[in-house]
Amino acid sequence: MHTAPLRHRTRAAAAALALATALAGATTAGATARGEEYGGHDRRAVEVxxxxxxxxxxxxxxxGLVAFHVSTDDPKGHFLQVFRPHRGVTVRKVLADLGKAVSRKPAAAAQGISAVRDEADVLGGAQVTPAVSETFTTPIGAGPVVLLDFTAFLADPAHPVTRTLNLRGGPSKDLADFPDSIVITRETSGGPRFDVNGLHRAKENILVHNASDEIHEMGLQPVKPGTTDAQIQKFFGGNSTGQPPFTGPSLGLGAISPGRTALLETHHLPPGTYALLCFVPDDKTGRPHVAEGMHKVVVLT
Incomplete structure (x- = not known):
C-alpha cells in the first residue's frame, strides 16, 4: 500500500484520519487458504x-475486521452483496423489502429501501469481473451474515440466491493499514454526493465511509475518455434517450448502511476514466441516487 501520501493528508484533516482508524480491529485469520500481507500482518481473506x-x-x-476476496468466472461480471438482519427480523423479510427497493415504481422503491435501512446492517459487497477481483474489508461482529447474489436478485427477486456465513470469535489488537484515498458519501443541499479525496491511481485502495442517513454504494464504472459529470447527469436525469458512456461492466463497492466504513481493494484494475455511481434508490423519491447527482468522474493512472 502507498501509505505516505495519505498519512500526509490525514495529518492535515483530522476527520479523514478518524475514518481511517474506524477500520481498526482484527485481521481475519483461518477462513481460507489464501493469505496476503495487509498492514504489516498476514491476513487470510474469506474467499468468495x-x-x-x-x-x-x-x-x-x-x-472482527473481515476481508472478503470476491471473484467471478461470469464474463458479464457479477455482484455480491452482504447484509445482516437486525435481531427479530428474518432474512425473508429483508429480501422481500429489498425486492421492493429494486422495483421500477418509485413509491415502492422508496418504501422498500427505507425498510431495508431500518431492518438490516448492510455491510458492503463487490462488483467484479473475471479480469478484476476485489477485496472489501469492514468490521463485523460475531454471528451469521447473508451473502446475496445481487446480479441474480435483480434478474429474479422472487428466487434469491443466498449463502450464510457464520462469523465467530472477536477482534484482535491488529490495526488496519491506512488506505491511499478516501471517498465519503454525504448529503448536501443539492442531494447525495461523493466527496472524493486523493483518488488518482488505479492501484489505490479506497476507504469508503457513509456519512449520510441513507444506504449508499460506490459503483466504479469505466466510461469513455473525456466523459463529464454533466453528461452523466444529462443521461440519468432523464434528459437523454441515448446510450450511457459506459465502456465495460460495473465494478466497485456494494451498498453500506449509514455510518459504516469499508476498505475497497481492486485487483488488476486497468487505468482509465471511471465514474463513481450510486444506483440505490432515494428513501423519499425512490429515484436512483445517480439521477439526483450522485456521480463523480475520476481519471485513474
Whole structure:
C-alpha cells in the first residue's frame, strides 16, 4: 500500500484520519487458504466466488475486521452483496423489502429501501469481473451474515440466491493499514454526493465511509475518455434517450448502511476514466441516487 501520501493528508484533516482508524480491529485469520500481507500482518481473506453456478464460500470465518476476496468466472461480471438482519427480523423479510427497493415504481422503491435501512446492517459487497477481483474489508461482529447474489436478485427477486456465513470469535489488537484515498458519501443541499479525496491511481485502495442517513454504494464504472459529470447527469436525469458512456461492466463497492466504513481493494484494475455511481434508490423519491447527482468522474493512472 502507498501509505505516505495519505498519512500526509490525514495529518492535515483530522476527520479523514478518524475514518481511517474506524477500520481498526482484527485481521481475519483461518477462513481460507489464501493469505496476503495487509498492514504489516498476514491476513487470510474469506474467499468468495460468485457466478451463474451460485455462491461458493466457506461456512465459517473469524469475526472482527473481515476481508472478503470476491471473484467471478461470469464474463458479464457479477455482484455480491452482504447484509445482516437486525435481531427479530428474518432474512425473508429483508429480501422481500429489498425486492421492493429494486422495483421500477418509485413509491415502492422508496418504501422498500427505507425498510431495508431500518431492518438490516448492510455491510458492503463487490462488483467484479473475471479480469478484476476485489477485496472489501469492514468490521463485523460475531454471528451469521447473508451473502446475496445481487446480479441474480435483480434478474429474479422472487428466487434469491443466498449463502450464510457464520462469523465467530472477536477482534484482535491488529490495526488496519491506512488506505491511499478516501471517498465519503454525504448529503448536501443539492442531494447525495461523493466527496472524493486523493483518488488518482488505479492501484489505490479506497476507504469508503457513509456519512449520510441513507444506504449508499460506490459503483466504479469505466466510461469513455473525456466523459463529464454533466453528461452523466444529462443521461440519468432523464434528459437523454441515448446510450450511457459506459465502456465495460460495473465494478466497485456494494451498498453500506449509514455510518459504516469499508476498505475497497481492486485487483488488476486497468487505468482509465471511471465514474463513481450510486444506483440505490432515494428513501423519499425512490429515484436512483445517480439521477439526483450522485456521480463523480475520476481519471485513474
Amino acid at each position: 466466488n460468485i457466478g451463474p453456478s451460485g455462491i461458493h464460500a466457506p461456512d465459517t470465518a473469524e469475526a
